[in-house]
Amino acid sequence: MMYSTYEPTLIAPLVLGSEDGTSLCACQFTSGRDAAKFCWDGAERSDQAPVFCQARSWLDRYFAGEAPDPTRLCLAPRGTTFQQAVWEALLTIPYGQTVTYGWVARRVSDMRGSRTSPRAVGGAVGANPIGIIVPCHRVVGADGSLTGFGGGIKAKVALLEHEGVALTGLTVPTRGTAL
Template identity: 50%
Template sequence: MLKQTTYDSPLGQMTLLADDAGLYGVWFDGQAYFGGTFDLTTIASGDNAVLQAATAWMTAYFNGHEGQRPALHFSGTPYRQAVQQALCDIPRGQVATYQQLADRLEKFLGHKTAARAIGGAVGHNPLSVIVPCHRVVGSDGSMTGYAGGLWRKQALLELEGASDQVKL
């Protein structure tokens, strides 16, 4: 059964959505694509072990530590799920470009993919922060869009010590 809870992060309130097997969503309130394909108005607030693990992970993350992610449900098309998995491979404190992700996925998928297609999938990532889409930058290292707002992306990269890798 799906449950949702809120988390008060240093960058604003977040909504987390999970069932007993894994996390479906983590969104900053008011961000683009808030709630993804879920109608959050129909889902009860509550708690379960996955939400507890996710909030503990978030607290550790904002305190400078990043342990093992809670169980995740990747969603969307198989392509978007592959992008979400690739995002998880970008280490804390590092960034990757959309083209670098496209090149990685080409090897995994066995066919070419465009940086622009990666951008669409990254922008719709329903698992903000935990699946670190904020670590993706433009081909010249410039700060590019972030569904939670560029100021949050900059703050997350600063928290991780990666802001020196980005053109602000």
């Protein structure tokens, strides 16, 4: 295991992780509800590893206002087959747009050939280990609520505003897991 960090000015610092030095398995917030979710104790810090240089370059372009293609990175998130399908669907959400958990559920249902519930999708979206790059921040509730973001609601709002998403019609929860 190896890790590096990335410090954008828009949101809290991020920890980047790789199991093998060739593919990215994590891009995690250092604050918010998921801050302690992935433990990098005992991992070797390796800021110059090519996988981290590529990820930081991607993030630099993203935070400069570009829409870099996440599929250009070698991604290897750890998860169940179902979670992998949900994360693959997240990669199809265009920059600057939001979709609902129901939309993701329909997309996964089409991919897998079996019915998928938005609630199950919500669990998989919440388990996404490669935040921002696999754009879980673009998923909102059917009622327009900005729910379920591990980096915290302020980070989700900042990322959506950064992408030019009109927040009109979207609501910020006053309590719950998104905070």
